[in-house]
Amino acid sequence: MSTFEDVGVVIHVLRVIRGLSQGELARLSGVRNSSISNYERGKSVPKLDTLEKLAQGLELPLSAMEEAQEFIRRMRSRASRGGASTLGRSSWRPDGEEAARFRDATALRTELDELCGDVGRLASRLTRVTLEMLATRSLDSAPESDNVETPESPADESV
Numbered sequence: 001m002s003t004f005e006d007v008g009v010v011i012h013v014l015r016v017i018r019g020l021s022q023g024e025l026a027r028l029s030g031v032r033n034s035s036i037s038n039y040e041r042g043k044s045v046p047k048l049d050t051l052e053k054l055a056q057g058l059e060l061p062l063s064a065m066e067e068a069q070e071f072i073r074r075m076r077s078r079a080s081r082g083g084a085s086t087l088g089r090s091s092w093r094p095d096g097e098e099a100a101r102f103r104d105a106t107a108l109r110t111e112l113d114e115l116c117g118d119v120g121r122l123a124s125r126l127t128r129v130t131l132e133m134l135a136t137r138s139l140d141s142a143p144e145s146d147n148v149e150t151p152e153s154p155a156d157e158s159v
Contacts, residue, residue: 010069012040017128029057
């Protein structure tokens with residue numbers, strides 16, 4: 001993981017998806033609460049062994065952090081392609097027909113903002129479900145030595 005902010009966002013997102021407070025994650029992972037706070041705020045970056053402890057506390061494989069980071073980067077990239085809106089930040093004052101178009105644009109912007117909120121909630125739910133599926137799949141794929149069946153040799157059939 002590359003930047004302070006990325007690591008902190010990933011830890012925060014995964015913690016929230018798991019429904020844990022910083023204190024609960026600290027207890028489950030053995031990492032100090034203040035350290036988790038510093039990581040999430042981008043004040044410091046955890047070492048690999050600390051990331052592994054946090055992943056264990058979250059009951060996720062370490063690879064889930066990398067996948068979450070990539071997902072966050074893609075979402076940021078898509079959001080930045082649209083550019084920042086400057087609506088309402090200029091000194092331009094519409095009148096007449098322009099004012100009507102401006103009101104229509106403002107209404108559309110409001111609707112778009114509401115839709116973005118819905119999409120954000122959907123993305124959060126999709127991320128949570130995806131990560132839970134990944135965690136379940138990794139648990140399901142672990143070998144279970146107690147339940148291994150061995151082929152039985154054919155029984156002798158003597159007449």
